[in-house]
Amino acid sequence: MKSRIYSFLCLLVLLSSCKDQExxxxxxxxxxxxxxxxxxxxxxxxxxxxxxxxxxxxxxxxxxxxxxxxxxxxxxxxxxxxxxxxxxxxxxxxxxxxxxxxxxxxxxxxxxxxxxxxxxxxxxxxxxxxxxxxxxxxxxxxxxxxxxxxxxxxxxxxxxxxxxxxxxxxxxxxxxxxxxxxxxxxxxxxxxxxxxxxxxxxxxxxxxxxxxxxxxxxxxxxxxxxxxxxxxxxxxxxxxxxxxxxxxxxxxxxxxxxxxxxxxxxxxxxxxxxxxxxxxxxxxxxxxxxxxxxxxxxxxxxxxxxxxxxxxxxxxxxxxxxxxxxxxxxxxxxxxxxxxxxxxxxxxxxxxxxxxxxxxxxxxxxxxxxxxxxxxxxxKDIPKTFLSRFKENKVKATDGKTLYNTYCASCHKEDGKGIKGNFPPLQDTEAVRNSERLLQSVFKGVNGKIEINSVIYEGQMPPFNFLKDEEIQAITNYIRSNFGNQFSEIGLQEIKVARERHTK
Ligand code: HEC
Known part of the structure; x- marks a missing residue:
């Protein structure tokens, strides 16, 4: 009798732990x-x-x-x-x-x-x-x-x-x-x-x-x-x-x-x-x-x-x-x-x-x-597969794609398509084609009402003037040569001049 109760209890324990594992x-x-x-x-x-x-x-x-x-x-x-x-x-x-x-x-x-x-x-x-x-x-x-x-x-x-x-x-x-x-x-x-x-x-x-x-x-x-x-x-x-x-x-x-x-x-x-x-x-x-x-x-x-x-x-x-x-x-x-x-x-x-x-x-x-x-x-389970701690990569990125994904993609998205009505797309727009306007956005941020591809945006983009000239060059040229864009490359001199104009 005792052993029967015991096995019944075991079954219960087994069932409930199965249920938990499920x-x-x-x-x-x-x-x-x-x-x-x-x-x-x-x-x-x-x-x-x-x-x-x-x-x-x-x-x-x-x-x-x-x-x-x-x-x-x-x-x-x-x-x-x-x-x-x-x-x-x-x-x-x-x-x-x-x-x-x-x-x-x-x-x-x-x-x-x-x-x-x-x-x-x-x-x-x-x-x-x-x-x-x-x-x-x-x-x-x-x-x-x-x-x-x-x-x-x-x-x-x-x-x-x-x-x-x-x-x-x-x-x-x-x-x-x-x-x-x-x-x-x-x-x-x-x-x-x-x-x-x-x-x-x-x-x-x-x-x-x-x-x-x-x-x-x-x-x-x-x-x-x-x-x-x-x-x-x-x-x-x-x-x-x-x-x-x-x-x-x-x-x-x-x-x-x-x-x-x-x-x-x-x-x-x-x-x-x-x-x-x-x-x-x-x-x-x-x-x-x-x-x-x-x-x-x-x-x-x-x-x-x-x-x-x-x-x-x-x-x-x-x-x-x-x-x-x-x-x-x-x-x-x-x-x-x-x-x-x-x-x-x-x-x-x-x-x-x-x-x-x-x-x-x-x-x-x-x-x-x-x-x-x-x-x-x-x-107490010992799983075969599991998630583990994430180790941050402290190496400083310099390539345009990584910099873009670090600083811009949370809003404009990795594919540059943005989110309609919240974050404008960076594909084939005047805001990206016009290098002066693009650099102004990056140095000064963007504020107030703008219209892109006949959609109104009234959000806020912070300035990115804390980035180095080389980083801004890498990001802007990445945007200008991806997402279907084929715009000319921006040189370092143009970025230096834009920084003078927009941050001094
Ligand atoms: C926190 C979200 C956010 C991040 C991060 C962000 N942006 Fe923006 N961006 C916006 C918003 C919102 C607008 C539209 C602002 C408005 O409606 O006034 C915008 C607008 C723009 C425009 C269009 C400006 C114009 O002249 O019409 C460009 C170009 C741009 N962003 C580039 C970038 C680049 C390059 C980066 C990374 C260095 C970046 N953005 C990071 C939110 C963001």
């Missing part, structure tokens, strides 16, 4: 040699922008950019739609973005969300509180409304350990907001759970907690209570910053570390805070989540960073004081596409959400079942 879509070997299994929990989503884990329900609440709020029950893997925010305005990067759960949800069943709205021709970012009862929204309250823009609307929400709510906002492409401490854009704002200004905020009667930001896309708090953000730079210098009260992080006058003569002069006059880490070429950092769990011991005490352009999960290991990033490991590079949202459950399992149905999918995405929520957890 869901595993990949294995990943991490730097310490151990393996993580990766399961797909859910597919066919549209740009899950933020995921927050609620321990008491063992569930993930998440937003999708067009306005939906849903709940994924991790015990049953069932998804339930909770709400559609009625006044969300979605276009390109605008829509329903950040989400936070009240730290005492059982007593105060509130979700906090931020999103874009449009009134007439004017855009706004709203922060609202939703009261939840039996998975339905029974009450909504607008807590704060700030200027919105056609891009750079941030934003993330975070409750710190003391119960204050932080809102990281974007500069809405303004040239003055980030350096103006009296406006609420390009800032980290701090408020009470009721949306009021705390009496101990660093500026009296102001939400402003820290300033000098361009477009924050990730925010988290470490176990020691340090707040970190991730931020999109222009064509250079994406950043992760350690946020402290009243510090000025430099944008729009300073990008990244204080490493040019102009930047040093500015920082000498009035104090500016340097980032904890910066990336050039840019990686487009997004979700930033502190990992303080021993389930994956070698990742304990690190920041998990999801990236869009570089399509990866990065492990930023921290020192024990949690004020420095000491090491970076790169995983899943280009494998699942853009990673925008991350959360961690109490056990230490990690959840990622892809963002391949957004305005700027990278080549060979979206896949059929995008966007997806994936789960990463340690496994």
């Amino acid at each position: 869901k595993v879509i990949d294995y990943l070997q991490i730097a310490d040699g151990s393996f993580l299994a990766i399961e797909e929990l859910h597919g066919n989503l549209e740009v899950p922008w933020e995921m927050q884990y609620l321990p008491s329900e063992h569930a993930i609440y998440f937003t999708q950019i067009k306005g939906k709020i849903s709940k994924l029950d991790l015990s049953t893997n069932k998804m339930k739609d909770i709400y559609h925010v009625p006044n969300v305005f979605h276009q390109r990067t605008l829509g329903l973005l950040g989400l936070a759960i009240h730290p005492n949800f059982e007593k105060n069943p509130f979700l906090y969300i931020c999103y874009t709205t449009k009134e007439g021709e004017e855009l706004f970012s709203e922060l609202s509180r939703l009261e939840i009862h039996e998975d339905k929204v029974v009450n909504t309250k607008l807590l704060l409304k700030i200027e919105g823009g056609t891009g750079h609307n941030g934003s993330r929400l975070l409750f710190d350990q003391k119960g204050y709510l932080f809102w990281a906002t974007g500069d809405v492409h303004s040239e003055t907001h980030a350096q103006d401490s009296t406006t609420l854009n390009g800032k980290v704002l701090r408020m009470t759970a009721d949306g009021l200004i705390p009496v101990d905020n660093p500026i009296k009667d102001s939400y402003v907690y820290a300033w000098g930001f361009r477009n924050i896309q990730g925010m988290t708090e470490t176990s020691l209570g340090h707040i970190f953000t991730s931020e999109h730079g222009d064509a250079i210098e994406d950043e992760v910053n350690w946020i402290r009260p009243l510090n000025n992080y430099g944008w729009i006058e300073i990008e990244g570390f204080h490493d040019t003569a102009e930047e040093k002069a500015i920082a000498a006059k009035s104090p500016r805070t340097e980032p904890s880490r910066s990336w050039t070429p840019v990686i487009a950092p997004s979700a930033l989540v502190y990992y303080g769990n021993n389930l994956i011991p070698s990742w304990n005490n690190s920041l998990l960073l999801g990236t869009l352009k570089s399509q990866s999960l990065r492990i930023l290991k921290m020192n024990s004081e949690q004020n420095e990033i000491t090491q970076e490991e790169i995983y899943l590079k280009d494998h699942y596409g853009r990673i925008r949202a991350i959360c961690v459950d109490t056990t230490g399992n990690i959840y990622l959400a892809t963002s391949n149905r957004d305005w700027n999918p990278q080549s060979s995405f979206p896949k059929k079942t995008d966007d997806r929520i994936l789960k990463l957890h340690p496994t």
Whole structure:
């Protein structure tokens, strides 16, 4: 009898582990040699922008950019739609973005969300509180409304350990907001759970907690209570910053570390805070989540960073004081596409959400079942095939194709076809044929309304004047002799003259 029960139990164990293995879509070997299994929990989503884990329900609440709020029950893997925010305005990067759960949800069943709205021709970012009862929204309250823009609307929400709510906002492409401490854009704002200004905020009667930001896309708090953000730079210098009260992080006058003569002069006059880490070429950092769990011991005490352009999960290991990033490991590079949202459950399992149905999918995405929520957890399985850590090639590229793919292809695409209405094509257009106009675009960037092949573009392209003359020559000539283009070669002298004209 005993042995029969025993074999029955074995069968159960076998079945359940078979079931688990069925869901595993990949294995990943991490730097310490151990393996993580990766399961797909859910597919066919549209740009899950933020995921927050609620321990008491063992569930993930998440937003999708067009306005939906849903709940994924991790015990049953069932998804339930909770709400559609009625006044969300979605276009390109605008829509329903950040989400936070009240730290005492059982007593105060509130979700906090931020999103874009449009009134007439004017855009706004709203922060609202939703009261939840039996998975339905029974009450909504607008807590704060700030200027919105056609891009750079941030934003993330975070409750710190003391119960204050932080809102990281974007500069809405303004040239003055980030350096103006009296406006609420390009800032980290701090408020009470009721949306009021705390009496101990660093500026009296102001939400402003820290300033000098361009477009924050990730925010988290470490176990020691340090707040970190991730931020999109222009064509250079994406950043992760350690946020402290009243510090000025430099944008729009300073990008990244204080490493040019102009930047040093500015920082000498009035104090500016340097980032904890910066990336050039840019990686487009997004979700930033502190990992303080021993389930994956070698990742304990690190920041998990999801990236869009570089399509990866990065492990930023921290020192024990949690004020420095000491090491970076790169995983899943280009494998699942853009990673925008991350959360961690109490056990230490990690959840990622892809963002391949957004305005700027990278080549060979979206896949059929995008966007997806994936789960990463340690496994004792010894897989035959697996993904491994990505090693960056630090050799500096000089050929036109590699330079183009590094600096231009994330928007104009590897085939130069762009994305209609968002990024103009570089094939057979006057903007590429006319060498003077092409060089002006590269040195000064492009702004405002332009028409190419009778399609209107109203985007922003950053200047690439930080590239060397030889690099610009290689890129522009690559464009002029590819994608079906057969335009004459640009010489180094013409580039030198154009630099003089456009950057002095
Ligand atoms: C972050 C996205 C992005 C990147 C990276 C980017 N561009 Fe652009 N580019 C744009 C957008 C958006 C426009 C249209 C701007 C507008 O509507 O005003 C544009 C326009 C252009 C134009 C047309 C300008 C005209 O005169 O009509 C050229 C040429 C161009 N880009 C070349 C490049 C080259 C070369 C690179 C790499 C060195 C590059 N771009 C990198 C977004 C980008």
